[in-house]
Amino acid sequence: xxxxxxxxxxxxxxxxxxxxxxxxxxxxxxxxxxxxxxxxxxxxxxxxxxxxxxxxxxxxxxxxxxxxxxxxxxxxxxxxxxxxxxxxxxxxxxxxxxxxxxxxxxxxxxxxxxx
Amino acid sequence: xxxxxxxxxxxxxxxxxxxxxxxxxxxxxxxxxxxxxxxxxxxxxxxxxxxxxxxxxxxxxxxxxxxxxxxxxxxxxxxxxxxxxxxxxxxxxxxxxxxxxxxxxxxxxxxxxxx
Numbered sequence: 293x294x295x296x297x298x299x300x301x302x303x304x305x306x307x308x309x310x311x312x313x314x315x316x317x318x319x320x321x322x323x324x325x326x327x328x329x330x331x332x333x334x335x336x337x338x339x340x341x342x343x344x345x346x347x348x349x350x351x352x353x354x355x356x357x358x359x360x361x362x363x364x365x366x367x368x369x370x371x372x373x374x375x376x377x378x379x380x381x382x383x384x385x386x387x388x389x390x391x392x393x394x395x396x397x398x399x400x401x402x403x404x405x406x407x
Numbered sequence: 408x409x410x411x412x413x414x415x416x417x418x419x420x421x422x423x424x425x426x427x428x429x430x431x432x433x434x435x436x437x438x439x440x441x442x443x444x445x446x447x448x449x450x451x452x453x454x455x456x457x458x459x460x461x462x463x464x465x466x467x468x469x470x471x472x473x474x475x476x477x478x479x480x481x482x483x484x485x486x487x488x489x490x491x492x493x494x495x496x497x498x499x500x501x502x503x504x505x506x507x508x509x510x511x512x513x514x515x516x517x518x519x520x521x522x
Contacts, residue, residue, distance in 0.1 A: 394457075
């Protein structure tokens with residue numbers, strides 16, 4: 293079956309521009325997560341969606357960052373007025389709530405470069 | 408405060424030998440889960456192994472085993488019979504409490520397997 297997909301795979305943008313990153317989770321997965329990974333570092337949690345519940349936005353670094361999810365499907369992470377420190381790989385993950393190992397399945401990531 | 412600590416930034420291991428990657432964690436919850444992920448140079452995050460805090464047996468998955476010492480709050484990953492394809496970044500992560508929720512990641516350990 294299809295895994296988590298993300299688009300674009302690479303994005304180069306000029307400082308000050310807005311960008312939108314897309315995530316398609318695994319079908320049927322109710323939970324969706326966004327993480328940021330700076331070069332050579334671990335993953336930082338950004339935001340979490342679970343079904344129709346209010347998202348947990350506690351990891352968003354500033355009000356320039358926002359995310360939406362339509363039901364239990366696609367999610368979009370938007371970064372407004374991009375800064376050079378936003379350069380990173382943005383990873384999306386999804387998971388099922390049906391029991392068993394609570395593994396998160398990750399997408400390939402979007403590499404964002406702000407020039 | 409750092410929740411996951413991986414003290415080894417990089418390690419070299421000879422092919423066919425075993426290697427232990429250290430991970431210590433910090434939580435006041437009794438119920439939590441510990442994960443190890445592998446990230447090859449291609450960037451995808453690959454789930455390796457999971458240990459629940461109430462699991463009495465150490466988790467094993469093929470050549471991977473998790474040395475779980477609850478009192479010491481450590482969850483070391485052991486890779487036996489290393490292969491060249493094991494060269495990658497390895498991340499320890501924790502989920503707390505034990506619901507479908509965000510992962511806190513360590514900084515990672517880079518493993519290089521030598522022929």
